[in-house]
Amino acid sequence: MLRIHLLQQWYDLSYPAMEDALLEVATMRRFAGIALITDRIPDETTIMAFLHLLEEKDLGAQIFETVKAHLKANGMAMKQGTIIDATIIAAPSSRKNEKRERDPEMHQTCKGKQWHFGMKDHIGVDSESGLIHSVETTAAYVHDLTPAADLLHGEETVVYADAGYQGIEKRPEMQGRGIGFRTAIRPGKRRALPYTPEGRLDDLIETAKAHFHAKVEHPFRVIKRQFVFPKTRMRGMLKNRCKVNVLAALSNLFMARHQLLCKT
Numbered sequence: 221m222l223r224i225h226l227l228q229q230w231y232d233l234s235y236p237a238m239e240d241a242l243l244e245v246a247t248m249r250r251f252a253g254i255a256l257i258t259d260r261i262p263d264e265t266t267i268m269a270f271l272h273l274l275e276e277k278d279l280g281a282q283i284f285e286t287v288k289a290h291l292k293a294n295g296m297a298m299k300q301g302t303i304i305d306a307t308i309i310a311a312p313s314s315r316k317n318e319k320r321e322r323d324p325e326m327h328q329t330c331k332g333k334q335w336h337f338g339m340k341d342h343i344g345v346d347s348e349s350g351l352i353h354s355v356e357t358t359a360a361y362v363h364d365l366t367p368a369a370d371l372l373h374g375e376e377t378v379v380y381a382d383a384g385y386q387g388i389e390k391r392p393e394m395q396g397r398g399i400g401f402r403t404a405i406r407p408g409k410r411r412a413l414p415y416t417p418e419g420r421l422d423d424l425i426e427t428a429k430a431h432f433h434a435k436v437e438h439p440f441r442v443i444k445r446q447f448v449f450p451k452t453r454m455r456g457m458l459k460n461r462c463k464v465n466v467l468a469a470l471s472n473l474f475m476a477r478h479q480l481l482c483k484t
Contacts, residue, residue: 221270223252224262229466232448235264271462280462284355287469291351294483296476301347301378302354304371304385305436306364307444309460310451311338323455327361336360339457341464343439344371347380350435351475355468357461369393378402380432404429442471 227248228238241248242261254261262270274280288298311326328337340362344354356367364384369391372379378400381388388394389401404410410426413419444450447467452460473480 221262221267224267225270225274225466226470227251228267229447229463229470235268238267239264271459274466275458275462278462280465284465284469287472288353291472291476294476294480296349296351296479298346298349298351298353298373299375300349301380301432302372302376303345303347303380303433303436304343304368305345305382305433305440306340306342306384307440308336308360309339309341309449309464310336311455312451312453313337325359325455325457327359329360338452339460340364341440341443342367342371343436343468344373345436345439347378347432347435349476350438351472352439352468355465357457357464359457365391372397372399380429380436382433383407402429402432404433438475439468439471442474443467446474447471 224238224242227233227241228235231241233241239261242252242254249255249261292298308329308331311323313322315321322337326338328335329340330336338360340358340360342356342358342364343352345352353373354371356370358367365388368381368385368388374397376399379388380402381404383404383406385403386406388403389399394401404426410423413422443464447470449463449467452463454460454463
């Protein structure tokens with residue numbers, strides 16, 4: 221059932237589509253451990269019940285931790301500097317449902333003078349490997365700084381962040397950690413840098429910060445494009461939190477696939 225659930229995430233299949241795929245695609249049956257088509261193939265209700273079990277027991281987070289342990293055992297320990305960032309995952313804003321309302325656990329936020337309705341996926345990424353080591357999910361209106369402390373593993377000496385995390389070093393939960401923060405300045409302030417030796421040096425420093433910070437966009441791209449999750453179809457933070465943890469684990473495996481294959 222776990223393998224079937226992973227197939228569903230990889231190919232972004234609904235419950236009926238997953239059942240049909242198992243009936244029609246021999247390679248999927250083989251991966252799921254179903255030897256013959258005459259064997260009992262789980263129907264859509266069984267597949268849905270397994271997802272509810274994952275959510276109830278918080279197994280999504282355990283899957284993520286298990287993958288991290290597997291990567292660590294293969295020499296990919298994530299104890300370097302940390303890059304933190306957040307991305308918006310859109311949610312359906314339509315009220316054409318039984319309750320005639322939008323998902324009450326999702327909220328809207330304004331970004332770049334454009335309003336978005338949904339949730340935020342906050343991640344902490346290793347600055348060397350680009351692999352995710354921490355995941356948090358919140359409603360979209362929660363400020364990026366709020367869960368920032370939960371995205372640190374505690375052994376990093378430097379944290380990279382974009383301009384949305386200005387003032388992170390002043391937060392009480394960040395005091396006494398011995399961390400150096402490399403936070404980007406606001407775009408408007410950077411454009412206003414004077415064309416002087418000092419101004420050009422400041423601009424080069426911001427460029428170096430951006431090069432480090434770019435690594436955090438890679439797992440977001442895998443989650444949103446490779447695993448087709450720019451928008452959620454599920455209601456409620458519990459379901460989406462489980463899905464995001466599983467996708468973070470799969471993203472790590474996808475990005476580390478070449479190193480893992482070399483070790484087998």
